[in-house]
Amino acid sequence: MTTTITGATGIDNIKAATGAVLQVVSTSTTTKTVLSAGSASQTIFYDIAGLSIAITPTSTSSKILVSATVSFGNKTNAYSAYLGLYRGSTRINSGQADAGFRTSMANQLTTSTFSALDSPNTLSSTTYSVKGCNSGGNVYPAYINQSEDDNAYELDMVSTITLQEIAG
Secondary structure (H helix, E strand, C coil): CEEEECCCCCCCCEEEECCCEEEEEEEEECCCEEECCCCCCCCCCEEEEEEEEEECCCCCCCEEEEEEEEEEEECCCCCCEEEEEEECCEECCCCHHHCCECCCCCCCCEEEEEEEEECCCCCCCEEEEEEEEECCCCCCCEEECCCCCCCCCCCCCCEEEEEEEECC
C-alpha cells in the first residue's frame, strides 16, 4: 500500500510505502519550569515551556508519532506529578501511569520517555505539546529540567519532543 503526497513537498504525486517516515521535526529545551498548579484528580494539565512544536502533514491518512523525553524532579515525598501528550487541547495518550512520577528524595533528578501514535486527519499545521499536572499543587511542586533545590553544581537538564509523520 502507498500514500500519494501532493503539493506539500513541492513535487507532486510522490508515492511512499505505508509506514515510511515522511518528515521529522524536533525541539529541545533547557528551560526550567515549576509545576505548582494542578488537581488531585489529574484532570487539569498545564503547558510546559519549550515543549511544543508544529507539523504540517503531507496526507490526511498520515499518522504522527509523538515522542517526548522529559527531565524532572519534585519535592521530597511529594504527591505525584503527571505528564501528557497533546494535539492542541486534546490529550492523545491516556492513563495516569503514562508518565507519572514521584521521587522520594530532594534533589533527585530523573528522565521519562513516552510516546503516542496520533491520526490528525488534516493537511493543516498541527501543534503537539507536553503538558504537566501536579497533584500536590503549590505545596508540593514538581520541577521540569531541574531538581527541587536547583543547585549550581547540577548538570543542565534537557527535555525534547519529536514528531514523525508516518505514511498511512
